[in-house]
Amino acid sequence: MANKHYDINYLQNSRRLLLNLKEHSYTFFQKINSGTIIDLGCGAGNDVIELAKITGKDVKVIGIDHDPVMLQQAKEQSKEVSNVDFILSEAYPLPFGDETISGLRTERVIQHLTNPEQVIGEVSRILKKDCPLVIIETDWSSLSFYTKFVDVQKKVNAYYTDVKINNGFAAAKLVSYLQQNNFRNIQFEIHPFVTDNLKTANELFKIEQMITEAAEKGHIREEDGRAFTDALQKADDGHYFACSVNLVIASCIK
Ligand SMILES: C[S@@+](CC[C@H](N)C(=O)[O-])C[C@H]1O[C@@H](n2cnc3c(N)ncnc32)[C@H](O)[C@@H]1O
Numbered sequence: 001m002a003n004k005h006y007d008i009n010y011l012q013n014s015r016r017l018l019l020n021l022k023e024h025s026y027t028f029f030q031k032i033n034s035g036t037i038i039d040l041g042c043g044a045g046n047d048v049i050e051l052a053k054i055t056g057k058d059v060k061v062i063g064i065d066h067d068p069v070m071l072q073q074a075k076e077q078s079k080e081v082s083n084v085d086f087i088l089s090e091a092y093p094l095p096f097g098d099e100t101i102s103g104l105r106t107e108r109v110i111q112h113l114t115n116p117e118q119v120i121g122e123v124s125r126i127l128k129k130d131c132p133l134v135i136i137e138t139d140w141s142s143l144s145f146y147t148k149f150v151d152v153q154k155k156v157n158a159y160y161t162d163v164k165i166n167n168g169f170a171a172a173k174l175v176s177y178l179q180q181n182n183f184r185n186i187q188f189e190i191h192p193f194v195t196d197n198l199k200t201a202n203e204l205f206k207i208e209q210m211i212t213e214a215a216e217k218g219h220i221r222e223e224d225g226r227a228f229t230d231a232l233q234k235a236d237d238g239h240y241f242a243c244s245v246n247l248v249i250a251s252c253i254k
Pocket residue numbers: 006011015040041042043044064065066067070089090091092106107108109112113
């Protein structure tokens with residue numbers, strides 16, 4: 001994303017809302033009992049800690065992130081956990097030798113990359129043969145609010161996918177990234193996320209802020225932005241607010 005829209009607070013809120021999906025993603029790694037697992041773009045490190053819990057003390061779980069503030073928080077929260085480590089690094093290149101890693105998870109990171117193909121190639125380079133790769137992404141193009149302002153909604157979605165997010169169609173492209181690198185046993189799951197209140201939609205998607213930004217930058221007309229926002233507010237007040245988005249998981253082995 002050109003200007004990051006997430007901070008530690010955002011990650012903690014979204015973690016609470018996406019807990020089931022996250023827990024499901026850990027199960028792909030539960031049979032690994034030695035070696036190193038990486039959480040790429042680990043943010044505040046919660047998933048690193050949870051992966052370390054399920055894999056046991058003979059597995060080292062390493063969180064990688066290029067943001068020192070995130071890693072500082074990750075280190076703070078994992079003080080008591082022995083088998084975790086954190087490395088400040090870009091997603092490309094990764095500071096590991098060829099075929100040295102036993103599993104890799106990456107959640108809501110590929111969407112932010114300007115070089116996703118290069119990063120997936122790098123992941124393929126460091127993963128050992130037969131080891132799992134699990135990618136979670138948001139399908140921003142599926143974001144829906146079920147109001148009559150369908151044309152405004154389309155333009156707001158385009159603001160997410162084409163302007164705000166570097167790789168806004170990452171979810172749709174995941175399988176092709178994996179195929180390009182000859183990953184095997186590719187599986188694709190869709191996990192719809194649904195909320196019935198505007199507060200949660202703002203926490204997870206910052207929808208009101210995005211409408212305002214899209215209007216300020218001329219992607220939608222000011223009056224259309226206001227009408228869409230009013231419709232969302234009215235739906236929330238009337239207890240018929242509805243919002244959904246698909247999160248996807250692409251899993252495979254090298
Ligand atoms: C939306 S957050 C998701 C964090 C975490 N995976 C989670 O689910 O809570 C994206 C994370 O990826 C990191 N990130 C984005 N681009 C990166 C890059 N090129 N190299 C390393 N980390 C990156 C960000 O700093 C941020 O912590």
